[in-house]
Amino acid sequence: MxxxxxxLIVFILVxxxxxxxxxxxxxxxxxxxxSKVQIETKNLSQDIAWSxxxxxxxxxxxxxxxxxxxxxxxxxxxxxxxxxxxxxxxxGYAHEIAAKTFSMPNIAEYFEAQNVTSEGLGYTGSxxxxxxxxxxxxxxxxxxxxxxxxxxxxxxxxxxxxxxxFEEIPRE
Amino acid sequence: MMKIEETQANQKGTKLLLVxxxxxxxxxxxxxxxxxxxxxxxxVSVKEIWLSLALVSAHWLLVFLISLFGFRAWSKASFxxxxxxxxxxxxxxxxxxVKRFAPSVYYWHGIIVLIIAIGxxxxxxxxxxxxxxxxxxxxxxxAVIFVLLFVNITPSVVSKIQENRQLKQRMDLATTQGxxxxxxxxxxxxxxxxxxxxxxxxxxxxxxxxRYTGFDNQKxxxxxxxxxxxxxxxxxxxxxSTRIEIPNLMNLDTVVEESTDQAKxxxxxxxxxxxxxxxxxxxxxxxxDQKFISTPDSYFKYVFNPTSDFQRSESLMSLMIDRSAxxxxxxxxxxxxMQEVLGMFHYGAESSQLQESGLFTFAYLSFPHLxxxxxxHGNKVDxxxxxxxxDTNIYLGQLKYSSKLILELVDVIxxxxxxxxxxxxxxxxxxxPEMQRKNHGIxxxxxxxxxxxxxxxxxxVYYFGEQINLDGYSGINVLRTILDNLFSLNLGxxxxxx
Numbered sequence: 044m045x046x047x048x049x050x051l052i053v054f055i056l057v058x059x060x061x062x063x064x065x066x067x068x069x070x071x072x073x074x075x076x077x078s079k080v081q082i083e084t085k086n087l088s089q090d091i092a093w094s095x096x097x098x099x100x101x102x103x104x105x106x107x108x109x110x111x112x113x114x115x116x117x118x119x120x121x122x123x124x125x126x127x128x129x130x131x132x133x134x135g136y137a138h139e140i141a142a143k144t145f146s147m148p149n150i151a152e153y154f155e156a157q158n159v160t161s162e163g164l165g166y167t168g169s170x171x172x173x174x175x176x177x178x179x180x181x182x183x184x185x186x187x188x189x190x191x192x193x194x195x196x197x198x199x200x201x202x203x204x205x206x207x208x209f210e211e212i213p214r215e
Numbered sequence: 216m217m218k219i220e221e222t223q224a225n226q227k228g229t230k231l232l233l234v235x236x237x238x239x240x241x242x243x244x245x246x247x248x249x250x251x252x253x254x255x256x257x258x259v260s261v262k263e264i265w266l267s268l269a270l271v272s273a274h275w276l277l278v279f280l281i282s283l284f285g286f287r288a289w290s291k292a293s294f295x296x297x298x299x300x301x302x303x304x305x306x307x308x309x310x311x312x313v314k315r316f317a318p319s320v321y322y323w324h325g326i327i328v329l330i331i332a333i334g335x336x337x338x339x340x341x342x343x344x345x346x347x348x349x350x351x352x353x354x355x356x357x358a359v360i361f362v363l364l365f366v367n368i369t370p371s372v373v374s375k376i377q378e379n380r381q382l383k384q385r386m387d388l389a390t391t392q393g394x395x396x397x398x399x400x401x402x403x404x405x406x407x408x409x410x411x412x413x414x415x416x417x418x419x420x421x422x423x424x425x426r427y428t429g430f431d432n433q434k435x436x437x438x439x440x441x442x443x444x445x446x447x448x449x450x451x452x453x454x455x456s457t458r459i460e461i462p463n464l465m466n467l468d469t470v471v472e473e474s475t476d477q478a479k480x481x482x483x484x485x486x487x488x489x490x491x492x493x494x495x496x497x498x499x500x501x502x503x504d505q506k507f508i509s510t511p512d513s514y515f516k517y518v519f520n521p522t523s524d525f526q527r528s529e530s531l532m533s534l535m536i537d538r539s540a541x542x543x544x545x546x547x548x549x550x551x552x553m554q555e556v557l558g559m560f561h562y563g564a565e566s567s568q569l570q571e572s573g574l575f576t577f578a579y580l581s582f583p584h585l586x587x588x589x590x591x592h593g594n595k596v597d598x599x600x601x602x603x604x605x606d607t608n609i610y611l612g613q614l615k616y617s618s619k620l621i622l623e624l625v626d627v628i629x630x631x632x633x634x635x636x637x638x639x640x641x642x643x644x645x646x647x648p649e650m651q652r653k654n655h656g657i658x659x660x661x662x663x664x665x666x667x668x669x670x671x672x673x674x675x676v677y678y679f680g681e682q683i684n685l686d687g688y689s690g691i692n693v694l695r696t697i698l699d700n701l702f703s704l705n706l707g708x709x710x711x712x713x
Binding site for chain 1: 314318319322323324327328330331334338342543594595596597600
């Protein structure tokens with residue numbers, strides 16, 4: 044076989060391998076790859092005050108969903124180190140999506156009577172729906188602060204991924 | 216001697232064929248542009264065509280030079296260019312078709328397949344296709360595309376030339392008033408109250424909105440009334456074409472009948488409204504969304520252009536990019552449309568601080584016109600719904616959000632400039648039946664009735680906090696009445712839209 048023909052075959056084979064694993068590669072390179080985790084959801088917390096202000100429909104070539112809102116623990120409103128994750132739970136496993144937290148003085152002001160600090164009150168994050176397998180996903184919020192005792196909140200919101208779409212469905 | 220002449224003739228012939236084969240690749244590169252131009256012939260301006268042509272030419276040159284570098288043979292480079300440039304130019308269109316059958320196919324899959332195909336093509340052309348065969352193939356392919364172009368474009372060009380002739384004849388008959396103005400800042404400005412005219416494209420009037428979406432917009436009208444506006448819920452425009460209605464508003468009469476860019480641009484060259492206000496001593500402040508208003512810059516003291524040519528959501532150039540392999544680039548650029556919209560509302564509000572008097576603000580906002588970007592809370596809507604006419608809630612969401620922005624806008628103006636006149640208009644209402652016809656071939660049962668509701672417009676006027684009877688008036692008659700009331704121009708009314 045001529046070397047140039049060998050070169051062409053190698054080129055095509057490399058291309059086909061890339062094609063096969065491109066989605067996974069793109070997700071890893073862009074930081075939108077999601078791993079499967081086990082989340083215990085038997086003991087849901089009632090202590091977390093929370094709001095999801097926005098979850099937009101998928102946008103861009105990565106089908107990104109952006110979300111934002113605020114949350115705090117009513118039993119520890121003076122926290123200075125809040126952390127938030129979104130959890131998409133499906134049959135047998137879940138995906139945890141870390142959100143960035145930021146100060147929200149206007150929300151703190153609204154809860155002034157409860158002495159809520161503004162530090163880390165707001166959160167914002169994004170995930171790619173391409174990283175999700177087809178199926179039904181319950182949305183939960185994971186909250187923890189400097190006490191390092193995570194609390195899981197059930198939001199009552201359910202999404203379905205299928206046929207290239209990612210849509211919220213009404214509560215059953 | 217004979218042999219030398221023959222050789223020279225052959226060399227000349229070969230050179231000519233070489234040039235023709237390179238030109239053939241350029242013709243192929245032009246094909247998508249010609250196709251989209253032809254499809255939207257009435258809507259594109261000459262400037263848009265030139266800009267798109269420059270972009271396509273630069274793209275062709277780049278691909279050709281890379282091919283030439285790879286093959287170091289003109290005809291092979293030309294042949295490769297034609298085979299590469301079409302899939303590059305039509306990449307997104309092809310990808311969308313594939314996604315219908317395979318939703319898990321993404322942009323990068325298409326790009327990898329394209330790269331593999333280009334590699335394979337390069338190999339085949341480089342090692343298996345001879346230079347003269349490549350030349351012949353280029354010429355044949357180029358000739359076929361050229362014939363297709365010719366057959367496609369000729370009827371449009373001929374009809375356009377005829378339209379332009381007719382338009383020119385009408386323009387000669389219609390005496391346009393005044394010449395290009397000089398900016399006046401004389402003492403008479405002190406007595407001229409600021410006037411604000413905002414035109415919101417596709418903002419449906421109350422009746423049309425209720426008919427097509429079931430939503431009663433009474434709360435919005437109540438809020439406007441509370442701010443001192445005189446509101447009219449049954450006003451209608453003369454047409455559902457923005458290209459006709461806006462130049463007519465600018466000329467205070469129904470002078471344009473054709474929905475073409477040429478007719479629109481012609482009547483925007485020296486509009487009666489601007490000339491009249493200039494003669495009265497007004498400066499003009501323009502908010503020009505999508506660069507729709509083509510009146511020369513010399514008319515304006517202040518101009519706010521939120522969109523560049525590259526960002527115009529309905530321009531030929533953005534259409535070309537959107538259909539090509541470079542569409543993610545466009546999504547990034549036009550992704551901030553809402554920032555442009557908010558920028559216009561912000562500038563509109565700030566216009567009340569530009570001059571204490573003698574300022575006429577003319578604002579054209581292509582909002583809540585599609586694409587539908589936001590819901591009623593200002594949250595982004597699904598990308599797939601941005602062109603969705605079938606779910607009327609999507610339009611309604613953007614309209615409700617625009618109502619909120621309008622109320623905030625007039626609130627700021629009234630705080631800064633209460634002794635002013637603010638006119639809120641739309642050019643037409645929600646064109647649902649027209650889009651049902653265009654998109655799905657569904658004809659309205661009662662076309663005349665639907666035409667009425669589609670032309671039901673927003674019409675609300677703040678007239679120095681006073682009551683003024685403009686109920687049921689078209690936009691043109693609103694402007695004529697206000698100018699008559701303010702300056703006793705005796706313009707009178709024209710026949711209302713039927």
